[in-house]
Amino acid sequence: MLAIDREERMAVSRAKLHFGAICTAALGILAAQPALSQEASGVSKTEITLGSWSALKGPFALYGVPGVAGQTAFFSRLNDAGGVNGRKIRVVVEDHGYNPQQAVAAARKLVDSDKVLAIQGSYATGPSAATFPYLTQAGVPYVMPYGGALDWYEPTRPLLVGAQTLLDYQARAVGRWAGKDGFKNVVVIHAAAPAFEKVASNVEPGVKSAAADSKVEMMPVKLGTSDYAPIALEVARKAPDALVFIGTIQELSLLAKELKQQKVQTQLFTYGGNVSADLIKIGGEAVEGLRSVSLSYTVESDQPAVREYREALAKYAPNEQPDYGSLLTYALAKITAEAIRQAGEPLNRTTLVQGFEKLKNYDSGIIGKVTLTPEKHLGTTEVLRVQIRNGKWVPIGDFVDALGAW
Numbered sequence: 001m002l003a004i005d006r007e008e009r010m011a012v013s014r015a016k017l018h019f020g021a022i023c024t025a026a027l028g029i030l031a032a033q034p035a036l037s038q039e040a041s042g043v044s045k046t047e048i049t050l051g052s053w054s055a056l057k058g059p060f061a062l063y064g065v066p067g068v069a070g071q072t073a074f075f076s077r078l079n080d081a082g083g084v085n086g087r088k089i090r091v092v093v094e095d096h097g098y099n100p101q102q103a104v105a106a107a108r109k110l111v112d113s114d115k116v117l118a119i120q121g122s123y124a125t126g127p128s129a130a131t132f133p134y135l136t137q138a139g140v141p142y143v144m145p146y147g148g149a150l151d152w153y154e155p156t157r158p159l160l161v162g163a164q165t166l167l168d169y170q171a172r173a174v175g176r177w178a179g180k181d182g183f184k185n186v187v188v189i190h191a192a193a194p195a196f197e198k199v200a201s202n203v204e205p206g207v208k209s210a211a212a213d214s215k216v217e218m219m220p221v222k223l224g225t226s227d228y229a230p231i232a233l234e235v236a237r238k239a240p241d242a243l244v245f246i247g248t249i250q251e252l253s254l255l256a257k258e259l260k261q262q263k264v265q266t267q268l269f270t271y272g273g274n275v276s277a278d279l280i281k282i283g284g285e286a287v288e289g290l291r292s293v294s295l296s297y298t299v300e301s302d303q304p305a306v307r308e309y310r311e312a313l314a315k316y317a318p319n320e321q322p323d324y325g326s327l328l329t330y331a332l333a334k335i336t337a338e339a340i341r342q343a344g345e346p347l348n349r350t351t352l353v354q355g356f357e358k359l360k361n362y363d364s365g366i367i368g369k370v371t372l373t374p375e376k377h378l379g380t381t382e383v384l385r386v387q388i389r390n391g392k393w394v395p396i397g398d399f400v401d402a403l404g405a406w
Helices: 006-022 061-080 100-113 125-130 132-138 167-180 194-200 203-210 229-238 249-261 277-287 304-316 324-343 349-357
Strands: 047-054 088-095 185-191 215-221 242-246 267-270 291-294 382-389 392-395
Touching: 047 061, 047 100, 061 088, 061 249, 061 304, 061 324, 088 100, 100 125, 100 132, 125 132, 167 185, 167 194, 167 203, 167 242, 167 267, 167 291, 167 382, 185 194, 185 203, 185 229, 194 242, 203 215, 215 229, 229 249, 242 249, 249 267, 249 277, 277 382, 304 324, 324 349
Parallel strands: 047 088, 185 215, 185 242, 242 267, 267 291
Antiparallel strands: 291 382, 382 392
Protein backbone atom coordinates (compact mmCIF):
# COMPACT_ATOMS: atom_id res chain seq x y z
CA MET A 1 0.00 0.00 0.00
CA LEU A 2 1.21 3.48 -0.74
CA ALA A 3 2.49 5.57 2.12
CA ILE A 4 0.35 8.67 2.53
CA ASP A 5 0.59 11.60 4.87
CA ARG A 6 -2.09 12.94 7.20
CA GLU A 7 -3.74 15.16 4.58
CA GLU A 8 -3.85 12.28 2.14
CA ARG A 9 -5.42 9.97 4.72
CA MET A 10 -8.05 12.63 5.31
CA ALA A 11 -8.72 12.80 1.56
CA VAL A 12 -9.15 9.03 1.39
CA SER A 13 -11.44 9.09 4.43
CA ARG A 14 -13.50 11.79 2.70
CA ALA A 15 -13.77 9.52 -0.31
CA LYS A 16 -15.06 6.68 1.84
CA LEU A 17 -17.63 8.88 3.55
CA HIS A 18 -18.91 10.09 0.21
CA PHE A 19 -19.30 6.59 -1.19
CA GLY A 20 -22.80 6.14 0.16
CA ALA A 21 -23.96 9.40 -1.41
CA ILE A 22 -22.91 8.57 -4.94
CA CYS A 23 -23.14 4.84 -5.70
CA THR A 24 -26.14 4.41 -8.02
CA ALA A 25 -24.59 3.86 -11.51
CA ALA A 26 -23.98 1.01 -14.04
CA LEU A 27 -22.89 -0.57 -17.39
CA GLY A 28 -21.64 -3.88 -19.01
CA ILE A 29 -18.51 -5.87 -20.13
CA LEU A 30 -15.84 -6.57 -22.76
CA ALA A 31 -15.93 -9.18 -25.44
CA ALA A 32 -13.04 -9.31 -27.84
CA GLN A 33 -14.81 -11.77 -30.13
CA PRO A 34 -17.06 -10.93 -33.09
CA ALA A 35 -19.81 -13.30 -31.93
CA LEU A 36 -22.09 -11.19 -29.73
CA SER A 37 -25.03 -12.17 -27.58
CA GLN A 38 -28.33 -11.27 -29.22
CA GLU A 39 -30.31 -11.49 -25.99
CA ALA A 40 -31.41 -8.12 -24.67
CA SER A 41 -29.79 -8.57 -21.26
CA GLY A 42 -30.23 -5.52 -19.08
CA VAL A 43 -33.02 -4.06 -21.23
CA SER A 44 -36.72 -3.85 -20.41
CA LYS A 45 -39.46 -1.61 -21.77
CA THR A 46 -38.74 1.01 -19.13
CA GLU A 47 -35.18 0.47 -17.93
CA ILE A 48 -31.60 -0.19 -19.01
CA THR A 49 -29.26 -1.80 -16.47
CA LEU A 50 -25.55 -1.12 -16.76
CA GLY A 51 -22.66 -2.25 -14.55
CA SER A 52 -19.55 -0.49 -13.31
CA TRP A 53 -16.71 -0.93 -10.84
CA SER A 54 -14.24 1.32 -9.10
CA ALA A 55 -11.84 1.71 -6.16
CA LEU A 56 -13.98 3.06 -3.34
CA LYS A 57 -11.52 2.55 -0.49
CA GLY A 58 -7.77 2.85 -0.02
CA PRO A 59 -5.44 5.39 -1.66
CA PHE A 60 -6.87 4.86 -5.15
CA ALA A 61 -10.26 6.06 -3.90
CA LEU A 62 -8.88 9.52 -4.65
CA TYR A 63 -9.49 8.59 -8.29
CA GLY A 64 -12.29 6.06 -7.97
CA VAL A 65 -14.85 7.90 -5.86
CA PRO A 66 -14.98 11.05 -8.04
CA GLY A 67 -15.24 8.78 -11.07
CA VAL A 68 -18.40 7.16 -9.72
CA ALA A 69 -19.78 10.56 -8.76
CA GLY A 70 -19.50 11.86 -12.32
CA GLN A 71 -21.47 9.11 -13.99
CA THR A 72 -23.97 9.06 -11.12
CA ALA A 73 -24.63 12.78 -11.63
CA PHE A 74 -25.06 12.40 -15.38
CA PHE A 75 -27.39 9.40 -15.37
CA SER A 76 -29.47 10.83 -12.50
CA ARG A 77 -29.95 14.07 -14.41
CA LEU A 78 -30.76 12.13 -17.58
CA ASN A 79 -33.34 9.98 -15.78
CA ASP A 80 -35.06 13.01 -14.31
CA ALA A 81 -35.37 14.31 -17.88
CA GLY A 82 -37.01 11.07 -19.03
CA GLY A 83 -34.04 8.85 -19.88
CA VAL A 84 -33.13 7.68 -23.39
CA ASN A 85 -35.70 6.54 -25.93
CA GLY A 86 -38.27 6.11 -23.16
CA ARG A 87 -36.02 4.10 -20.83
CA LYS A 88 -34.30 5.18 -17.64
CA ILE A 89 -30.78 3.99 -16.89
CA ARG A 90 -29.88 2.12 -13.71
CA VAL A 91 -26.20 1.63 -12.88
CA VAL A 92 -24.97 -1.04 -10.47
CA VAL A 93 -21.55 -0.17 -9.01
CA GLU A 94 -19.17 -2.67 -7.40
CA ASP A 95 -16.06 -1.88 -5.34
CA HIS A 96 -12.85 -3.73 -6.28
CA GLY A 97 -10.51 -1.80 -3.96
CA TYR A 98 -7.97 -1.74 -6.81
CA ASN A 99 -7.66 -5.53 -6.53
CA PRO A 100 -7.75 -7.50 -9.82
CA GLN A 101 -9.34 -10.58 -8.21
CA GLN A 102 -12.10 -8.47 -6.73
CA ALA A 103 -12.62 -6.85 -10.14
CA VAL A 104 -13.13 -10.29 -11.70
CA ALA A 105 -15.61 -11.17 -8.95
CA ALA A 106 -17.44 -7.90 -9.61
CA ALA A 107 -17.62 -8.66 -13.33
CA ARG A 108 -19.10 -12.09 -12.69
CA LYS A 109 -21.68 -10.70 -10.28
CA LEU A 110 -22.74 -7.90 -12.64
CA VAL A 111 -23.08 -10.21 -15.64
CA ASP A 112 -24.43 -13.36 -14.01
CA SER A 113 -26.64 -11.88 -11.28
CA ASP A 114 -27.49 -8.35 -12.36
CA LYS A 115 -27.78 -9.26 -16.06
CA VAL A 116 -26.32 -5.94 -17.20
CA LEU A 117 -26.38 -4.79 -20.81
CA ALA A 118 -22.77 -3.57 -20.66
CA ILE A 119 -19.98 -2.35 -18.36
CA GLN A 120 -19.64 1.44 -18.47
CA GLY A 121 -17.25 3.97 -16.95
CA SER A 122 -15.31 1.46 -14.87
CA TYR A 123 -12.00 2.28 -13.14
CA ALA A 124 -9.01 1.34 -13.36
CA THR A 125 -6.65 -0.05 -16.01
CA GLY A 126 -5.00 -2.95 -14.14
CA PRO A 127 -8.02 -4.37 -12.32
CA SER A 128 -10.22 -3.92 -15.38
CA ALA A 129 -7.77 -5.74 -17.66
CA ALA A 130 -7.92 -8.74 -15.32
CA THR A 131 -11.62 -9.12 -16.17
CA PHE A 132 -11.13 -9.32 -19.92
CA PRO A 133 -10.83 -13.14 -20.27
CA TYR A 134 -14.16 -13.57 -18.49
CA LEU A 135 -15.76 -10.67 -20.32
CA THR A 136 -14.56 -12.04 -23.63
CA GLN A 137 -16.22 -15.35 -22.84
CA ALA A 138 -19.41 -13.64 -21.65
CA GLY A 139 -19.67 -11.46 -24.75
CA VAL A 140 -20.58 -8.26 -22.92
CA PRO A 141 -19.54 -4.78 -24.15
CA TYR A 142 -17.00 -2.87 -22.06
CA VAL A 143 -17.52 0.79 -22.93
CA MET A 144 -16.26 4.26 -22.03
CA PRO A 145 -13.81 3.06 -19.34
CA TYR A 146 -12.12 5.39 -16.87
CA GLY A 147 -8.67 4.04 -17.70
CA GLY A 148 -7.09 2.18 -20.58
CA ALA A 149 -3.93 1.01 -22.31
CA LEU A 150 -2.63 0.94 -25.87
CA ASP A 151 -3.14 -2.81 -26.26
CA TRP A 152 -6.83 -2.36 -25.47
CA TYR A 153 -7.29 -0.60 -28.81
CA GLU A 154 -4.49 -1.88 -31.04
CA PRO A 155 -5.68 -4.15 -32.52
CA THR A 156 -9.33 -3.13 -32.25
CA ARG A 157 -11.42 -5.27 -29.90
CA PRO A 158 -15.00 -5.50 -31.20
CA LEU A 159 -16.67 -4.96 -27.81
CA LEU A 160 -14.28 -2.48 -26.21
CA VAL A 161 -15.07 1.16 -26.94
CA GLY A 162 -13.47 4.17 -25.25
CA ALA A 163 -12.90 7.92 -25.47
CA GLN A 164 -10.17 8.62 -22.92
CA THR A 165 -6.90 9.73 -24.45
CA LEU A 166 -4.46 7.03 -23.34
CA LEU A 167 -1.80 7.61 -20.71
CA ASP A 168 0.82 6.72 -23.33
CA TYR A 169 -0.42 9.55 -25.54
CA GLN A 170 -0.65 11.95 -22.60
CA ALA A 171 3.00 11.28 -21.76
CA ARG A 172 4.01 11.92 -25.36
CA ALA A 173 2.11 15.22 -25.38
CA VAL A 174 3.78 16.31 -22.13
CA GLY A 175 7.17 15.47 -23.64
CA ARG A 176 6.43 17.41 -26.82
CA TRP A 177 5.34 20.41 -24.75
CA ALA A 178 8.64 20.34 -22.86
CA GLY A 179 10.59 20.10 -26.11
CA LYS A 180 8.62 22.89 -27.80
CA ASP A 181 9.26 25.18 -24.84
CA GLY A 182 13.01 24.74 -25.17
CA PHE A 183 13.81 22.32 -22.35
CA LYS A 184 16.91 20.42 -23.47
CA ASN A 185 17.78 18.38 -20.37
CA VAL A 186 14.77 16.36 -19.20
CA VAL A 187 14.61 13.79 -16.40
CA VAL A 188 11.64 11.40 -16.26
CA ILE A 189 10.90 10.05 -12.77
CA HIS A 190 8.54 7.10 -12.86
CA ALA A 191 7.31 4.38 -10.54
CA ALA A 192 9.34 1.21 -11.11
CA ALA A 193 6.37 -0.90 -12.13
CA PRO A 194 5.67 -2.15 -15.67
CA ALA A 195 2.55 -0.05 -16.24
CA PHE A 196 4.29 3.19 -15.23
CA GLU A 197 7.50 2.31 -17.10
CA LYS A 198 5.53 1.75 -20.29
CA VAL A 199 3.80 5.13 -20.02
CA ALA A 200 7.05 6.92 -19.13
CA SER A 201 8.78 5.52 -22.23
CA ASN A 202 6.58 7.80 -24.35
CA VAL A 203 8.02 11.01 -22.91
CA GLU A 204 11.32 10.85 -24.81
CA PRO A 205 9.75 10.45 -28.29
CA GLY A 206 7.53 13.41 -27.46
CA VAL A 207 10.44 15.61 -26.38
CA LYS A 208 12.53 14.68 -29.42
CA SER A 209 9.63 15.27 -31.81
CA ALA A 210 10.04 18.96 -30.98
CA ALA A 211 13.72 19.11 -29.96
CA ALA A 212 15.79 16.38 -31.57
CA ASP A 213 18.99 17.46 -29.79
CA SER A 214 17.52 17.21 -26.30
CA LYS A 215 18.69 14.79 -23.61
CA VAL A 216 16.12 12.63 -21.81
CA GLU A 217 17.08 10.44 -18.83
CA MET A 218 14.84 7.89 -17.10
CA MET A 219 14.91 7.69 -13.29
CA PRO A 220 12.84 4.83 -11.79
CA VAL A 221 11.75 4.91 -8.13
CA LYS A 222 10.08 2.22 -6.07
CA LEU A 223 6.30 2.35 -6.21
CA GLY A 224 5.06 3.44 -2.80
CA THR A 225 8.14 5.46 -1.91
CA SER A 226 7.46 7.71 1.07
CA ASP A 227 10.86 9.39 1.45
CA TYR A 228 11.62 11.56 -1.56
CA ALA A 229 14.47 13.49 0.08
CA PRO A 230 17.27 11.39 -1.50
CA ILE A 231 15.47 11.46 -4.84
CA ALA A 232 15.26 15.25 -4.72
CA LEU A 233 19.00 15.33 -3.93
CA GLU A 234 19.68 13.18 -6.98
CA VAL A 235 17.54 15.50 -9.12
CA ALA A 236 19.55 18.46 -7.82
CA ARG A 237 22.75 16.67 -8.82
CA LYS A 238 21.46 15.98 -12.34
CA ALA A 239 20.22 19.60 -12.64
CA PRO A 240 17.57 19.06 -15.34
CA ASP A 241 15.74 22.07 -16.70
CA ALA A 242 12.53 19.99 -16.79
CA LEU A 243 11.30 17.07 -14.71
CA VAL A 244 8.44 14.80 -15.80
CA PHE A 245 6.78 12.67 -13.12
CA ILE A 246 4.83 9.51 -14.03
CA GLY A 247 3.27 8.08 -10.88
CA THR A 248 0.56 8.69 -8.31
CA ILE A 249 -0.79 11.95 -6.90
CA GLN A 250 0.49 11.07 -3.43
CA GLU A 251 4.07 10.51 -4.59
CA LEU A 252 4.05 13.51 -6.91
CA SER A 253 3.07 15.66 -3.93
CA LEU A 254 5.88 14.22 -1.82
CA LEU A 255 8.41 14.85 -4.59
CA ALA A 256 7.23 18.41 -5.18
CA LYS A 257 7.47 19.22 -1.48
CA GLU A 258 11.02 17.86 -1.28
CA LEU A 259 12.08 19.80 -4.38
CA LYS A 260 10.71 22.97 -2.81
CA GLN A 261 12.31 22.19 0.56
CA GLN A 262 15.70 21.66 -1.09
CA LYS A 263 15.24 24.70 -3.37
CA VAL A 264 15.67 22.64 -6.53
CA GLN A 265 14.81 24.82 -9.54
CA THR A 266 13.23 22.87 -12.40
CA GLN A 267 10.00 22.93 -14.41
CA LEU A 268 7.77 20.12 -13.18
CA PHE A 269 5.44 18.23 -15.54
CA THR A 270 3.09 15.29 -15.03
CA TYR A 271 0.53 13.38 -17.07
CA GLY A 272 -3.23 13.79 -17.12
CA GLY A 273 -3.94 11.13 -14.52
CA ASN A 274 -2.73 13.59 -11.89
CA VAL A 275 -4.82 16.56 -13.01
CA SER A 276 -7.00 16.74 -9.93
CA ALA A 277 -8.16 19.11 -7.24
CA ASP A 278 -6.64 16.65 -4.75
CA LEU A 279 -3.15 17.30 -6.14
CA ILE A 280 -3.51 21.00 -5.36
CA LYS A 281 -5.01 20.25 -1.95
CA ILE A 282 -2.27 17.80 -0.98
CA GLY A 283 0.68 19.44 -2.74
CA GLY A 284 -0.14 23.03 -1.82
CA GLU A 285 2.40 25.68 -2.80
CA ALA A 286 4.89 22.99 -3.82
CA VAL A 287 2.91 22.18 -6.99
CA GLU A 288 2.39 25.81 -8.03
CA GLY A 289 3.51 26.20 -11.66
CA LEU A 290 3.28 22.48 -12.43
CA ARG A 291 2.24 21.68 -16.01
CA SER A 292 0.18 18.80 -17.33
CA VAL A 293 -2.37 17.83 -19.94
CA SER A 294 -6.06 17.50 -19.15
CA LEU A 295 -8.56 15.31 -20.94
CA SER A 296 -11.27 17.90 -20.37
CA TYR A 297 -11.92 21.58 -19.94
CA THR A 298 -11.13 22.86 -16.46
CA VAL A 299 -13.80 22.31 -13.81
CA GLU A 300 -14.21 26.10 -13.48
CA SER A 301 -14.83 26.53 -17.22
CA ASP A 302 -17.78 28.59 -18.46
CA GLN A 303 -18.49 26.03 -21.19
CA PRO A 304 -22.24 25.21 -21.05
CA ALA A 305 -21.66 21.47 -20.63
CA VAL A 306 -19.24 22.07 -17.75
CA ARG A 307 -21.74 24.37 -16.03
CA GLU A 308 -24.35 21.63 -16.48
CA TYR A 309 -21.93 19.15 -14.88
CA ARG A 310 -21.36 21.36 -11.84
CA GLU A 311 -25.09 21.79 -11.34
CA ALA A 312 -25.75 18.05 -11.68
CA LEU A 313 -22.91 17.16 -9.31
CA ALA A 314 -24.22 19.59 -6.70
CA LYS A 315 -27.72 18.10 -6.97
CA TYR A 316 -27.02 14.38 -7.27
CA ALA A 317 -23.64 13.96 -5.52
CA PRO A 318 -23.74 16.90 -3.09
CA ASN A 319 -20.86 15.69 -0.92
CA GLU A 320 -18.45 15.74 -3.87
CA GLN A 321 -16.63 18.84 -5.01
CA PRO A 322 -16.11 19.44 -8.76
CA ASP A 323 -13.02 17.54 -9.89
CA TYR A 324 -11.42 16.31 -13.08
CA GLY A 325 -12.20 12.65 -12.48
CA SER A 326 -15.92 13.26 -12.09
CA LEU A 327 -15.96 15.72 -14.99
CA LEU A 328 -14.36 13.11 -17.26
CA THR A 329 -16.73 10.32 -16.26
CA TYR A 330 -19.68 12.69 -16.66
CA ALA A 331 -18.54 13.18 -20.27
CA LEU A 332 -18.01 9.45 -20.82
CA ALA A 333 -21.51 8.70 -19.50
CA LYS A 334 -22.88 11.36 -21.84
CA ILE A 335 -21.21 9.61 -24.79
CA THR A 336 -22.73 6.28 -23.72
CA ALA A 337 -26.18 7.84 -23.55
CA GLU A 338 -25.77 9.20 -27.07
CA ALA A 339 -24.69 5.76 -28.32
CA ILE A 340 -27.82 4.23 -26.75
CA ARG A 341 -29.88 6.89 -28.51
CA GLN A 342 -28.15 6.13 -31.82
CA ALA A 343 -28.61 2.38 -31.34
CA GLY A 344 -32.39 2.71 -31.55
CA GLU A 345 -34.49 -0.46 -31.50
CA PRO A 346 -34.01 -3.23 -30.74
CA LEU A 347 -31.45 -2.34 -28.09
CA ASN A 348 -29.07 -5.19 -27.33
CA ARG A 349 -25.34 -5.72 -27.04
CA THR A 350 -24.82 -5.77 -30.80
CA THR A 351 -26.80 -2.63 -31.55
CA LEU A 352 -25.24 -0.80 -28.60
CA VAL A 353 -21.78 -1.20 -30.11
CA GLN A 354 -23.17 -0.15 -33.49
CA GLY A 355 -24.60 2.94 -31.80
CA PHE A 356 -21.11 3.92 -30.67
CA GLU A 357 -19.76 3.34 -34.17
CA LYS A 358 -22.26 5.87 -35.54
CA LEU A 359 -20.68 8.72 -33.54
CA LYS A 360 -18.82 11.15 -35.82
CA ASN A 361 -17.20 14.29 -34.36
CA TYR A 362 -19.56 13.99 -31.41
CA ASP A 363 -19.04 16.98 -29.13
CA SER A 364 -19.75 16.36 -25.45
CA GLY A 365 -18.77 19.95 -24.70
CA ILE A 366 -16.29 18.62 -22.14
CA ILE A 367 -13.58 16.51 -23.83
CA GLY A 368 -12.19 16.38 -27.37
CA LYS A 369 -14.57 15.48 -30.20
CA VAL A 370 -15.29 11.76 -30.54
CA THR A 371 -15.31 9.72 -33.75
CA LEU A 372 -15.73 5.94 -33.72
CA THR A 373 -15.83 3.39 -36.52
CA PRO A 374 -15.79 -0.43 -36.68
CA GLU A 375 -12.04 -0.19 -37.28
CA LYS A 376 -11.32 2.50 -34.66
CA HIS A 377 -12.67 2.07 -31.14
CA LEU A 378 -10.70 4.81 -29.36
CA GLY A 379 -12.76 7.93 -29.96
CA THR A 380 -10.24 10.71 -29.27
CA THR A 381 -6.54 11.41 -28.76
CA GLU A 382 -6.95 15.07 -27.83
CA VAL A 383 -5.67 16.81 -24.68
CA LEU A 384 -5.76 20.32 -23.23
CA ARG A 385 -2.55 21.82 -21.83
CA VAL A 386 -3.00 23.14 -18.28
CA GLN A 387 -0.90 24.66 -15.51
CA ILE A 388 -1.44 25.28 -11.79
CA ARG A 389 -1.57 29.04 -11.25
CA ASN A 390 -2.64 30.64 -7.97
CA GLY A 391 -3.97 27.32 -6.72
CA LYS A 392 -6.10 26.51 -9.78
CA TRP A 393 -5.70 24.58 -13.00
CA VAL A 394 -5.60 27.09 -15.85
CA PRO A 395 -5.96 26.13 -19.55
CA ILE A 396 -3.24 27.07 -22.02
CA GLY A 397 -4.59 27.25 -25.56
CA ASP A 398 -7.20 24.85 -26.92
CA PHE A 399 -7.36 21.09 -27.38
CA VAL A 400 -4.50 19.57 -29.38
CA ASP A 401 -3.95 16.09 -30.81
CA ALA A 402 -1.57 14.30 -28.45
CA LEU A 403 -0.11 12.45 -31.43
CA GLY A 404 0.07 15.48 -33.72
CA ALA A 405 2.72 18.07 -34.58
CA TRP A 406 1.11 21.06 -32.86
